Amino acid sequence: MSALNILNRPASAGCDRPVLRERGQHEVFCGLTGIVWLHRKIQDAFFLIVGSRTCAHLMQSAAGVMIFAEPRFATAIIEERDLAGLADMHDELDRVVTQLLERRPDIKLLFLVGSCPSEVIKLDLSRAAERLSQKTLPQTRILAYTGSGIETTFTQGEDSCLTSLVPTMPTTQDKNLLIAGTMADVVEDQFRALFAAIGITNIGFLPARHAGEMPAVGPNTQLLLAQPFLGETVKALEARGATRIDAPFPFGAEGSELWFRAAAKAFGIAQERVTPAIEAPRERARRAVARHRDTLDGKSIFFFPDSQLEIPLARFLSRELGMRPLEIGTPYLHRGILGADMDLLPDALVSEGQDVDRQLARCRAEKPDLTVCGLGLANPLEAEGLRTKWSIELVFSPVHGFEQAGDLAELFARPLERTSRLRV
Amino acid sequence: MQLTLWTYEGPPHVGAMRIVTAMRGMHYVLHAPQGDTYADLLFTMIERRSKRPPVTYTTFQARDLGGDTAELFQRAARDAYETFKPEAMIVGASCTGELIQDDPAGLATALNLPIPVIPLELPSYQKKENWGAAETFYRIVRALAQPKPPRSGTHPTCNILGPCALGFRHRDDLKEIKSLLSDLGIAINVVAPEGASPADISRLADADFNVVLYTEIAGPAAEFLKKQFGQNFSKTIPIGVNATREFIEEICALAGLAVPVEMDASRLPWYSRSVDSTYLTGKRVFIFGDATHALAMARVAREEIGFTVCGLGTYTREFAREVRAAAADLGVAPLISDDYLEIEKAIIAAQPELVLGTQMERHIAKRLGLPCAVISAPVHVQDFPARFSPVMGFEGANVLFDSLVHPLMMGLEEHLLGLFRDDFEFNDQAAPSHLGPSKQAQPETPPDFAGWTVEAEKELKKIPFFVRGKARRNTETFARERGIASISVETLYDAKAHFGR
Numbered sequence: 001m002s003a004l005n006i007l008n009r010p011a012s013a014g015c016d017r018p019v020l021r022e023r024g025q026h027e028v029f030c031g032l033t034g035i036v037w038l039h040r041k042i043q044d045a046f047f048l049i050v051g052s053r054t055c056a057h058l059m060q061s062a063a064g065v066m067i068f069a070e071p072r073f074a075t076a077i078i079e080e081r082d083l084a085g086l087a088d089m090h091d092e093l094d095r096v097v098t099q100l101l102e103r104r105p106d107i108k109l110l111f112l113v114g115s116c117p118s119e120v121i122k123l124d125l126s127r128a129a130e131r132l133s134q135k136t137l138p139q140t141r142i143l144a145y146t147g148s149g150i151e152t153t154f155t156q157g158e159d160s161c162l163t164s165l166v167p168t169m170p171t172t173q174d175k176n177l178l179i180a181g182t183m184a185d186v187v188e189d190q191f192r193a194l195f196a197a198i199g200i201t202n203i204g205f206l207p208a209r210h211a212g213e214m215p216a217v218g219p220n221t222q223l224l225l226a227q228p229f230l231g232e233t234v235k236a237l238e239a240r241g242a243t244r245i246d247a248p249f250p251f252g253a254e255g256s257e258l259w260f261r262a263a264a265k266a267f268g269i270a271q272e273r274v275t276p277a278i279e280a281p282r283e284r285a286r287r288a289v290a291r292h293r294d295t296l297d298g299k300s301i302f303f304f305p306d307s308q309l310e311i312p313l314a315r316f317l318s319r320e321l322g323m324r325p326l327e328i329g330t331p332y333l334h335r336g337i338l339g340a341d342m343d344l345l346p347d348a349l350v351s352e353g354q355d356v357d358r359q360l361a362r363c364r365a366e367k368p369d370l371t372v373c374g375l376g377l378a379n380p381l382e383a384e385g386l387r388t389k390w391s392i393e394l395v396f397s398p399v400h401g402f403e404q405a406g407d408l409a410e411l412f413a414r415p416l417e418r419t420s421r422l423r424v
Numbered sequence: 425m426q427l428t429l430w431t432y433e434g435p436p437h438v439g440a441m442r443i444v445t446a447m448r449g450m451h452y453v454l455h456a457p458q459g460d461t462y463a464d465l466l467f468t469m470i471e472r473r474s475k476r477p478p479v480t481y482t483t484f485q486a487r488d489l490g491g492d493t494a495e496l497f498q499r500a501a502r503d504a505y506e507t508f509k510p511e512a513m514i515v516g517a518s519c520t521g522e523l524i525q526d527d528p529a530g531l532a533t534a535l536n537l538p539i540p541v542i543p544l545e546l547p548s549y550q551k552k553e554n555w556g557a558a559e560t561f562y563r564i565v566r567a568l569a570q571p572k573p574p575r576s577g578t579h580p581t582c583n584i585l586g587p588c589a590l591g592f593r594h595r596d597d598l599k600e601i602k603s604l605l606s607d608l609g610i611a612i613n614v615v616a617p618e619g620a621s622p623a624d625i626s627r628l629a630d631a632d633f634n635v636v637l638y639t640e641i642a643g644p645a646a647e648f649l650k651k652q653f654g655q656n657f658s659k660t661i662p663i664g665v666n667a668t669r670e671f672i673e674e675i676c677a678l679a680g681l682a683v684p685v686e687m688d689a690s691r692l693p694w695y696s697r698s699v700d701s702t703y704l705t706g707k708r709v710f711i712f713g714d715a716t717h718a719l720a721m722a723r724v725a726r727e728e729i730g731f732t733v734c735g736l737g738t739y740t741r742e743f744a745r746e747v748r749a750a751a752a753d754l755g756v757a758p759l760i761s762d763d764y765l766e767i768e769k770a771i772i773a774a775q776p777e778l779v780l781g782t783q784m785e786r787h788i789a790k791r792l793g794l795p796c797a798v799i800s801a802p803v804h805v806q807d808f809p810a811r812f813s814p815v816m817g818f819e820g821a822n823v824l825f826d827s828l829v830h831p832l833m834m835g836l837e838e839h840l841l842g843l844f845r846d847d848f849e850f851n852d853q854a855a856p857s858h859l860g861p862s863k864q865a866q867p868e869t870p871p872d873f874a875g876w877t878v879e880a881e882k883e884l885k886k887i888p889f890f891v892r893g894k895a896r897r898n899t900e901t902f903a904r905e906r907g908i909a910s911i912s913v914e915t916l917y918d919a920k921a922h923f924g925r
Contacts, residue, residue, distance in 0.1 A: 025500070026483045030459025050425075052519035052548060057434035058462045061470075077426045080549040083523075092425040099427055116457045116520035119486065149459025150486040150520070357507055376464030376476065383474030 003254055003319075006340050007247070007262055017342060017350060019333060024355025027376055028306060028331050029392075030149025031157025032113060033062050037396065038161055039072040041182050044108040044211050047073040048100060049147070050093065050125060051115030062375075062392075072107075074100065078117055089121075093128055097142070107140055109211035111161065114146035141168065141211065153331040155229040155307045155395065158182060162206055165214055166236040169206070172216035176202040177263060178242060180234075181227025184398035185209065190281075191401060194260060197277035199269050206233075217242050222266045224259070226250065226400060228341075229308040231334045248340040249312035249400075252320045252409075253285035256402045258340070281402035288406025289320050292413040297322035299416065302368035304377060305329035305354050306391035312341045313372075313394065319344060321409055326366045327351055329359065370415060387415045430764045430784050432739040432802060436546035436556025437518045438463050442641075443560045444514060445477040445589040449621040450564075451510035453501045455493075455521030455528050458483040470805050471590050480504040482521070494526045498535060505537050512540040512568065512622035514560065519548035540622065542567045552762075554640040554714065554740060557588060561617055562644040568622050572629040572653055580679035581611040583631045585646055585657070586638035587618040592717065592801040594618065596814035597637060601662065604817050605635070608672065610679050617641075629653040633678040637661070637816065639716055640740060663720035664728055665690045665821045690818035692825045696729050704829060708894065710735035710776035712759065712767060712785055713800025715743030717815075719750050721780050721799045724824055726754065731828075735759065735774040737767065764788075775893035778832060783807070795831035875903065875910045883913045898923045 032055060035047040049055045056075035076096045081087045093112075101107060112125045112132075125144035133142040145164040147157040162180065177200050179191065188205050195203055204215020219241035223234065226249070234244055247262030248255050257278060264274045301323045303310040310330045317323040325348035333352040335342065342350075351359070356377075363371060364384070371381055371388045378388045389412055399408040433439075437454060444452045445467050454460070461481050467473045482500045484493045501515065515532040517524075529543030542563050546556045584601060587594040598618060605612060613631035614624045628634075628649060634657035636646045646657040656678055662671035669687065676683045695701060709731045711722050715738045725731040736751045737759025738744070744760040751758035759770050768788045771779060779789040779796040783804050789796030798807050799815070813827075814820040876884070880899075887895050895916075902919035903911050 024483075025461075025481055026458035027461045027464070028458055029462055030457065032459065033462075052435065053428075053431055053433075053552065054435040054437075054460060054519045054548070056428050056431045057438065058459060060430055061434075061466055062462055071429065075428045075431075077428050077431075078549060079426060080547070082425055083549055087425070089425070096425050096427045116459060117523060120489070120520055120523045148486075149457040150484065150489070153458065357503075374465075375469045376461060377468070379468040379472060379474060380476045 003258060003344065004261070006258060006343060007265055009246075009340065009343060017345075020349060020351040022351060022353045022355040022358065024353075024358065026153070026331070026354045027304070027356040027374060028354065029062060029154040029374070030058070030116070031147035031152030031154065031160055032058060032115065032149075033154055034147065034157030034161060035059065035073045035113065036062060037182055038158060038207070041209065042109065042207050042211060043209055044106060045072065045111065046100065046104060046107040046109070047111045047113055048097070049073070049075040049113045049115055050118045050123065051075055051078065051113075052117045053077055055115045055117075072104075078121075083121070089123055090128055090131075094132065097132055097136075101136060101140060105139075110136070110140055110142045111164070112142065112144040113161075114144065114148050116148045116150050119146060119148045119150055143168070155227070155309075156332070158227070159230045159232045162230060162233040163236045165207060166217070166233065166240065169214045169240070170216040171240070172218040173220060174202055174216070174218070175220040175267070176204060176216065176218075176222070177267070178204050178206060178215055178217060178221050178223050178237065179226050180206045180223060180230055180237070181225055182207060183226050183400050184404075187398050187400045187404060190403055194277060194281065194402075195263070198260065198264050198274050200263065200267055222263065224263050224266075225337060227309075228312060228334065228337050229332075231337060234337065244337075246340055248315065248344060249309075251309075251312050251399065252316035252405045253282050253289060253402060254320055255312065255316055255341075256285065256400075256405065257282055278402070285402040285405035289409045291406065292409040293321055295413040295416050296409070298324065299369035300324045300326050300366070301412075302326045302363050302366060302371045303328045303330075304356075304359060304363075304371070304373035304391070305331040305351070306372070306374050307395050308332060308334075309391075309394055310372070311338050311345065311350070314348065315341045315344045316408070317412060318346045318348075320405075321412075323370075323412075324348075326368050327359075327362060329354065370412060387419055389415055426763075428764075430787070432762045432764075432782065432784060433553035434463070434466075435519055435548050436551045436553060436559070437516060437544075437548065438466070439553040439556025439558070440514065440516065440544055440546060440560040441467070441477055441479055442553075442557050442589045442591070443564065443617045444479065445473065446587070446617040447564075447620050447622075449511035449623070450478060451504055451508050451513045452477075452479045453497070453504050453513060453515045453528070453532070454479055454481050454518055455497050455516070455524075455526060456481045456483070456518035457485070457520050460518045460520075467589055470803075471808055472805070473589070477589075478508065478510065480508075484521075484524075489524065493524055494531055497526055497528055497531050501532050501535055501537070505535075505539070510539060512542065512564075513537065514542045514544055514564065516544035516546055517548075522548050540567055555742065557641050558644050561585075561588075561641060562648055564617075564622075564625060565628065565645040566648055568625040569628045569649065569652070570626045579609065579611050580633075580681065581613045581631045582633050582635050582675075582679070583613050583628055583655075584615045584635045584637060585642035586636055587615065588638075588641055589618075590801070591638065591641070592714075592799075592803055592807065593813060593815050593820075594638070595808075596812050597816040597820065599812070600814040600817035600819050601635065601637065604662075604668075604672070605675070608675060608679070608681060608684070610675065610681070629655065631655065633657060635675065640714055640742070661716055661720050662816045663717070663820060664724035664824065665692050665818065666727060667720060667723060668817055668821065690821040692728055692821040695825050701730070701829075704832070705730045706732050707778060707832070708732050708734040708774070708776045709778045709780055709828075710771050710774050710785075711799070712737045712739075712771075712779075712781040714738060715740040715747055717800035719743075719746060720815075721824075721828075722750055722754060724821070725780070725828070728821070729825070729828060731778070734776050735770055737761065737770065775897055777891070777894075778828070780828065797827045797831050799827075875908070877910055877912050880911045880913050880916050883916055895920070 129142045129144035145160040221242040223242040250256040250259035314325040327349040515528045660671040662668040739762040748758045899919040
């Protein structure tokens with residue numbers, strides 16, 4: 001399908017591609033990991049995981065790269081006496097929350113984050129959040145969501161978090177553009193400026209940088225996703241009247257162009273008006289991406305499931321850099337949200353879910369030039385002679401939009417560049 | 425419920441992973457949800473191991489909970505056996521697995537696998553990582569170690585117990601201690617868990633005695649081997665010159681050998697006595713870590729470098745008694761805690777000039793603008809250095825001298841700083857010049873003694889920041905003892921003369 005026609009595709013497209021579904025050992029983070037970027041994004045929010053020592057250990061190990069003297073996340077560790085019923089879990093939670101808010105009176109928004117243990121023992125955190133909120137409002141709002149690994153995979157934690165924010169968003173009747181999904185602040189600022197040039201100025205970003213600034217939503221809200229892993233958030237926003245704009249994700253020059261054009265179309269703005277606004281950044285993006293084409297053109301790539309960004313990234317790498325996707329693994333495939341990207345994908349095996357040992361066997365057999373995988377697999381695969389790109393970096397770096405397209409390409413080029421440099 | 429910002433130890437099943445990951449021919453089937461697979465990256469990223477840990481996670485999901493998670497466990501165990509063909513297997517549950525009460529032990533036994541299957545009970549809501557490692561190693565030894573055949577050789581032999589995955593400098597300590605034992609003429613029967621196969625574990629009893637390097641990991645296994653097979657084990661941890669000498673004496677006694685006359689091979693004694701090191705004398709150090717390393721570092725700091733230990737603590741509650749005794753000997757209050765905030769408070773109160781701690785104390789020291797060296801797990805990727813850097817044995821003592829001294833300001837630099845306090849590029853906030861130009865946070869602590877005059881407060885500011893806290897505290901003590909209500913510049917200098925070093 002030609003790129004611009006993608007904006008006129010029927011909603012049912014993208015559904016006919018066969019998908020390999022696997023159910024075995026998953027080697028992916030749980031949704032708690034989203035806290036690592038969410039707690040930096042919402043600057044007056046605190047994330048309190050109600051879980052086990054394992055949850056606390058996961059956070060500091062996954063975020064072990066993050067050196068903060070005092071992060072805005074913590075774990076209320078469930079202990080034997082809580083489980084044995086010697087302590088009332090809700091009283092204990094009240095005590096911990098009070099202790100926390102006394103220590104951090106600057107916190108405006110506190111998330112109680114459910115974990116595997118809290119889900120299994122059916123600790124009702126939503127109820128706890130409601131009860132505690134009555135004491136702490138208006139100073140601090142308390143919400144609850146689950147980041148548990150039995151219900152969420154890695155980036156789904158953000159979906160779950162944003163879903164919990166939707167009921168707190170103000171209502172509006174105005175026609176506005178709501179962009180959902182955490183992005184770097186600098187990217188948001190670029191997008192705001194570009195949309196203004198196109199003629200869309202009433203824009204909100206979810207999540208906002210501060211708890212009190214969450215954007216408004218209503219029957220005239222056009223919803224544009226910046227991240228593909230927000231299925232539940234979309235449902236909640238649609239229930240509040242928003243209409244989702246179907247578009248490929250804004251990775252690369254082409255992806256970003258189509259994303260802006262889809263928004264313009266939804267606002268009834270002529271495509272001729274979009275062209276001058278995005279021309280200069282699009283050309284810059286093309287030039288920046290082209291610099292890496294020699295390194296990546298014709299190289300094969302294999303994606304292990306991780307962030308749900310795999311499909312849009314494979315689309316970008318194949319269409320703009322000439323890479324050949326062999327397998328595109330995703331932990332969860334939302335066909336509605338990813339339809340436009342799916343339609344632009346070349347032939348490749350798309351797999352959903354995981355059986356890590358089988359997938360490793362496929363990967364070894366295919367010997368891809370580059371393997372995108374999680375931190376647990378990367379060094380072992382490097383040691384076997386495969387070149388890898390850690391997928392977590394794709395979530396932690398500014399990679400959206402025109403100005404970051406070259407940086408995104410560079411993330412994939414660097415492992416290959418390293419191989420060509422090293423003589424040791 | 426305990427509010428936790430950072431945790432010193434992971435859950436006990438991570439301890440079990442540290443044992444199996446160190447071993448060969450072993451596999452661990454863990455009833456756990458997908459999030460628990462994060463633990464793999466501890467080994468592959470932080471320690472840069474080139475193989476995945478030999479762990480199969482059942483990764484059950486919410487939708488499985490209504491169905492048959494037990495069947496899921498059995499399938500995972502069967503598949504793991506088929507795929508990895510281990511010589512022995514351990515089975516257990518993580519914190520969430522424990523809650524669903526599927527009985528991995530019974531389920532695994534019912535599979536009738538043709539290999540030893542060792543069940544683990546690691547209570548996640550009571551115990552922690554080191555306990556889990558020690559318990560796992562003990563269970564493996566207990567299940568696999570066979571009685572001793574009649575001895576044929578005459579050379580004394582020993583096992584080395586304790587080195588495992590993700591340990592602080594275990595890899596290099598092992599190399600250093602192996603060479604030390606070989607110099608003494610002692611043959612090594614088995615090293616475990618690091619590098620040991622189930623078959624190796626089965627012949628542990630062949631050795632005459634055991635060398636225990638990390639009591640936190642190998643203590644229970646060594647006790648068992650003593651009780652079961654009459655193997656004695658060493659108790660001295662060879663960290664520092666003096667402890668290494670004592671270790672050699674203890675080993676020679678266990679092996680029935682004469683202690684060699686000439687054995688000192690460390691540069692530390694001369695370096696500490698060389699004139700440059702007078703700037704180390706009496707420097708206040710705060711020490712926190714696992715019990716083994718905290719205790720050993722306290723001794724090195726005091727006896728072998730001449731520091732003043734102003735705080736000593738551990739997160740290893742199992743060894744609280746030993747740490748309390750050592751703290752009493754040093755005249756400081758022991759800190760037995762795994763509450764990061766409490767430890768931060770204690771460090772601020774102790775006003776150290778150097779912090780020796782874990783990755784967590786590195787955060788604290790960074791925030792307070794204090795120099796810091798990491799001397800114990802938990803550690804990060806930079807604490808698995810490429811170079812050979814043991815902390816045990818005589819080479820370990822050399823390494824310790826370097827790592828304890830390196831973060832500090834050099835002697836003359838410190839003096840110059842004291843002379844020209846307002847130098848625009850070389851002042852209070854300057855980092856040691858060999859550590860780059862980074863601007864450090866001001867370690868100001870709010871005055872808790874109201875009676876400072878403006879002039880005295882100003883004078884205090886002229887004192888270099890790294891001794892300012894000490895000067896403030898000494899002056900206040902001095903004033904309190906003499907009933908002085910208002911601290912003037914005079915009082916400040918009176919106190920300086922009184923406490924002067």
